[in-house]
Amino acid sequence: MKNTASSPAEKQFGLAPGTVVYTGDKTSGDLYIEVFDYSEDFFEEKELNSIEEAFKYSDSEPITWINVNGLNHTEAIEKIGEHYDLHPLILEDIANTDQRPKIDEYEKYLFVVLKMLYFDKDEKLCIEHISFVLGNTYVISFQESDGDVFDSIRNRIRLGKGRVRSMGSDYLLYALMDAAVDNYFNLIEAMGDKIEELEDNLFEEKPNDDITYDIQSLKREVLKIRRAVFPLREVVNRIEKSEHHLITEKTQFYLRDLYDHIIQVSENIEIYREMTWGLMDMYMTTISNKMNEVMKVLTIMASIFIPLTFLAGIYGMNFENIPELKFKYGYHILWGIMIAVFIGLLYYFKRKKWL
Amino acid sequence: MKNTASSPAEKQFGLAPGTVVYTGDKTSGDLYIEVFDYSEDFFEEKELNSIEEAFKYSDSEPITWINVNGLNHTEAIEKIGEHYDLHPLILEDIANTDQRPKIDEYEKYLFVVLKMLYFDKDEKLCIEHISFVLGNTYVISFQESDGDVFDSIRNRIRLGKGRVRSMGSDYLLYALMDAAVDNYFNLIEAMGDKIEELEDNLFEEKPNDDITYDIQSLKREVLKIRRAVFPLREVVNRIEKSEHHLITEKTQFYLRDLYDHIIQVSENIEIYREMTWGLMDMYMTTISNKMNEVMKVLTIMASIFIPLTFLAGIYGMNFENIPELKFKYGYHILWGIMIAVFIGLLYYFKRKKWL
Amino acid sequence: MKNTASSPAEKQFGLAPGTVVYTGDKTSGDLYIEVFDYSEDFFEEKELNSIEEAFKYSDSEPITWINVNGLNHTEAIEKIGEHYDLHPLILEDIANTDQRPKIDEYEKYLFVVLKMLYFDKDEKLCIEHISFVLGNTYVISFQESDGDVFDSIRNRIRLGKGRVRSMGSDYLLYALMDAAVDNYFNLIEAMGDKIEELEDNLFEEKPNDDITYDIQSLKREVLKIRRAVFPLREVVNRIEKSEHHLITEKTQFYLRDLYDHIIQVSENIEIYREMTWGLMDMYMTTISNKMNEVMKVLTIMASIFIPLTFLAGIYGMNFENIPELKFKYGYHILWGIMIAVFIGLLYYFKRKKWL
Amino acid sequence: MKNTASSPAEKQFGLAPGTVVYTGDKTSGDLYIEVFDYSEDFFEEKELNSIEEAFKYSDSEPITWINVNGLNHTEAIEKIGEHYDLHPLILEDIANTDQRPKIDEYEKYLFVVLKMLYFDKDEKLCIEHISFVLGNTYVISFQESDGDVFDSIRNRIRLGKGRVRSMGSDYLLYALMDAAVDNYFNLIEAMGDKIEELEDNLFEEKPNDDITYDIQSLKREVLKIRRAVFPLREVVNRIEKSEHHLITEKTQFYLRDLYDHIIQVSENIEIYREMTWGLMDMYMTTISNKMNEVMKVLTIMASIFIPLTFLAGIYGMNFENIPELKFKYGYHILWGIMIAVFIGLLYYFKRKKWL
């Protein structure tokens, strides 16, 4: 919880608006820039280490995708801002990893922020910050570090599969966003598995506070996922509805479909939310069931042996005149009585269904 | 839970938008196509195994209903798409069983997705994916496999009962959707029975984690049903309100009625939701009541016999000088005292209403 | 729960839309028709057994109220439909007792459905289905059986009290709806009494599952009442706001007042809902309080007598060399110690406020 | 709860709409009428016992405030209605103490209903019904009985303080409503104290059902206050937004401020609502904490002394051949063992933090 809220407060506090400060954790990576330049019958792919080289591609006619990895290199971001005449607040948002998903429409470009979500190998939820600038002939994407969900799009561009090569930069933006959203379905599935696993633990393990803690953590993760995904509905809806000249009618069909997918993800998240919120109650009943069982064992043992011990105590008394003690079969008769009491109580508990 | 979310992620991930991939489980069925061709005074019914044969019916004047069973035959779906000039995203949605209910309006046709819901023989909730394409003179329906809720409509077409033969393709679409919604009432009823049964179990069976698990499962089912039914309200509302040339004013009355039915189903689902969410609390109180009873038995047994045992213990001591031991009737007097204590405690518990 | 949802599914399933089927329970009653024909200075009242006789009244100038009791006589409903040219879906809704409250506006008439609610003598909630057709010079009301809440209106028509005789058919419709809504206040009051009674039971009776069951039943009833009443807000609001030629401006003031009353009923229902939803938690605390008390009795009895029994046990041992046993007043000293322990523990529990 | 809902049902049921019936409890008071007639440089104050005398003041130029106390005098209300030509439904609402806050706009006047709220000396919530008629040169206020929150306004009129004397009748209406809303802050404060007091009781008193009952009562009061205050937001908003000729632009600033205050009260009520709803859970944890403590005492006492008693029991047996019994220091050794067990168990419980 801490670092999502703390970073901007710590790192940005007191700075003038529009100052470009990277607020994330990945501060050591190199700057790594990919360029894809393509049209229906042309394709070129480059890896660059300085941002200036990329400018020449995007200014010329064919569609160009510039993928910038390494938000810690704020000077590169500033250079891009200068070259493409981006508003200072946009540059701030590109580097501010706490920025929520949003869309800003400007005269000459659109700016979109969204989140990539995945569980790392320790089952910890990771939230990565991506932003896109859509211009007339280019899309620039900004990521915290390399390693992403866009490989299928790279391949489609390389091989000319699908529609991407024959459509404009707005379709490329759609395709990139679609890849990110498609990946949410993996996350959703992993989430579902986590919930089921926890449910099984509730029943199987003996009561312990770890489970309580795990439920609380799960709630937190669901809430974080919601926060990362839900604003995207509004974002995609606004792009689709916007009458910005950069968004063509043909692409709007695809955006509507994307919107649909986000709604679907959102519905799944809401279901997981309900299920997760129910887990604590569920856990309470399993604890209570277990306590019930413990109590029953105690009650049965005590209810049977305390009266019998009393009977034994009676004939352990030292009164001079206890007639029964002198009976020849007194001891055996008492055993008989005790066994009768024992069986009677067993039968009583049986009938109460405690056994 | 798993398979609803996992399928698209696994099977579709990384594919270009508009790729037709069947995401459901029924991958082995044959392609089975029914055609109903009819007008007010004409009727023909055919079963086909290739989709091309159906095209000639739908292009001519009378109304044609083409019912395609077997979404795994994606090549047939693609052929239909080609023939009727359907948007690639529609073809994707026809085969994508995870697509939520929706309506897409295109210039020349309407596309509608909804869900058929039923409990199978193991009381498991099944959700089946149906989609409709409404054209000027035809309706094409797509189902995962044969076996559906449209028999009454088939009969009405065959026998010319009701209005269906005398009205257009939009009425046929309405009639098919109406049949699916009518069937929701059966589901709702089965759901109600399940809840009542579970409530009875709460009281009757001895506490066990199965009940907790059943309640959680029920919640999940209610949430899934909601997700399948609720978007349909918006769908039907939009069809009714739309001023699409395919929807005639006469049919709008019927659509309004259909909307009404969906609202009714939704209200029932919401009631079941509230009832189901209350079950866990209800179960907690029954467990607590049971524990209360267990505790009372323990308390009564222990509170009566522990003091009596103490008394017996006193006179089992071996002090040389215990005057009472020498009394002639000491033993009998002690019995008297013990019985008095016993009765006194019984009376005390009686008055506390613990007996 | 069952019969509200089951009936339409069972009885109507597979029928063509617009088929008139009675879905309620009162299938044996006779058809019973009342006619009130009146204007400012004219009044006639008739009881009829065939619907055709009523037609002549409603077609002529003065206002006519035709009250039809017995929805099982579907052929009569169909005749009315034919005579007044009602849409088939309206006829279906008149007979379909599961239809939720609604308003349909047609060119020549308005159609309104609402519910009468009352507790029968077994405290069971009954929901009765009423529908109204408002025409230019007539109102036709349809009820499941005779016995209703309209006696005050009958009297006002007979005696010429209030405004009803001097106003049009729209005011009559208002007056009938107002009578039904006024009756909701009785229901609300009975509901309040039920909740209070149940609250008292929580505290007084010993814990048992009946109370849990009663709370759950009460929830169900509140939810059913909500479902029957809440849609009426929308209905009345739409009549008032509608610019239909049948609704005069003068009557709109009254409809606004009616709307106000329904809001008031709704607010009360919501309060009862909150109170009822709180009952289960409330019951849990009373159970816990009771268990607490049980545990205290056990703890006090056991904590006092188990140590004392131990002491007695010590001196019941048969060691050859236990010096204390030979002390002359050993027995008396031990009693002294025991009493001291007893008083000490009592004091301890007193200070803990357990006594 | 009862009387809020029951009164209109009992007293008004079956009456024609617009019939003036007092539905409150204060049926014995006298009619008491105050008149304030003022302009910027003129002021007159009168107490009247008949309503007719008041008419002459309000019809002439300066602003007149007629304050009518005693809603049981329905004939006076009817006379006012006649003189000022008020709609019959308004007269009904003036006397109907169950009417919720509302605003009705008529051509020649505005009608406003609101509630005065206070706790009486038994800490019981009282809800008093006030209504206002705003005309061109007059405001008429109707109260159940005398004793109100308007003294500060009386003084401002008398002394010419503030703006009231220099502004129109709409400002007077605002000032009266503002006084009522200001008083809500007192109520809110008293409510806050009640909640804090109850919270303290939870911790301090021993568990008992009275607390449960108090929490439930508090919930009820919060819900009633909500119902009395929340509709006022809409009322004031509508007055401010209305373009009725009686509301001048100058007064609108003040109405906006009043709206702000009501929002503030509403927010406080919502906070109290959340706090009150949390009390039952809070109480459950304190009960559980207490039970935990009880259980610990029992467990410690029983776990220590039951094993020791067993040891004593061993050497109380009468076997002929128990070698230990003959040891010279057998008894002392056993004491040593017992003390060791005792200390060991104490240490064990200490480490578990049960002591």
Next chain:
Amino acid sequence: MKNTASSPAEKQFGLAPGTVVYTGDKTSGDLYIEVFDYSEDFFEEKELNSIEEAFKYSDSEPITWINVNGLNHTEAIEKIGEHYDLHPLILEDIANTDQRPKIDEYEKYLFVVLKMLYFDKDEKLCIEHISFVLGNTYVISFQESDGDVFDSIRNRIRLGKGRVRSMGSDYLLYALMDAAVDNYFNLIEAMGDKIEELEDNLFEEKPNDDITYDIQSLKREVLKIRRAVFPLREVVNRIEKSEHHLITEKTQFYLRDLYDHIIQVSENIEIYREMTWGLMDMYMTTISNKMNEVMKVLTIMASIFIPLTFLAGIYGMNFENIPELKFKYGYHILWGIMIAVFIGLLYYFKRKKWL
């Protein structure tokens, strides 16, 4: 809770609207006024003790920021009101510390209220009241006492960093609000730490009512923070959307960014709300887990030693004829049986996973 609601009621009750009364706690501070007068290439900073001196700065051309500390000096506020022709209700709101965040638009100026929030050194939540008047060439800010979050802005003005010196008074207002909102992130972070700390306490400390109380307090704080922050969304949105001549288009971009930040804070608050509301349930499960453990110890101890004590009791009886007592190894055999029972029960509890 008390003082937030009580103050206005106590101090303002019965006063005419527009009366300037300070309702906060800091009644003893001096009046302290700062003036910043600047344009792109000019800068002057002054500290004043009388308000009149400030007037000359603000009336002349360059932008002037007048920062007034000490709301208890109501006469100064009134003088400002007179000089700048502010509406009396604004003056009331400046001094009324209970006023919720709001924006009022007037012809010649904008009036904005918001809250500064921080935890003081005792971890108590403090809410400070700030208001701004934005005029053509000036911004006047009003604070309860000196010590604020505006130092970064003072520095930016002094050093000419960022855009503040080159833009108008509307940008200055934005910058001040932005600084306050930036500071919310610190609060949010501190809140997150508090929740985590409390969660840890739940598990580690032994059950006690302090934790219950802390949870309830935390809820209260979250609710107060919500109430202070949430209305700001509407405020900023309205400034941005307003077409007031004082708000330039250039500044609107920044306001949109500010709006975004407030949404982000709001989302975090909602997450904390959910987490905090879950704490009570979480605490219940940890208590139950602890009780479960206590019960298990009791059950194991009692279930093992009560039967063994019974066995010992049997052979402590004084019957004349108990054959076993005479066996040579009777005592040793009994020990064998007892050890067998002991091990058997241990094994039983082990298998039940209670050990």
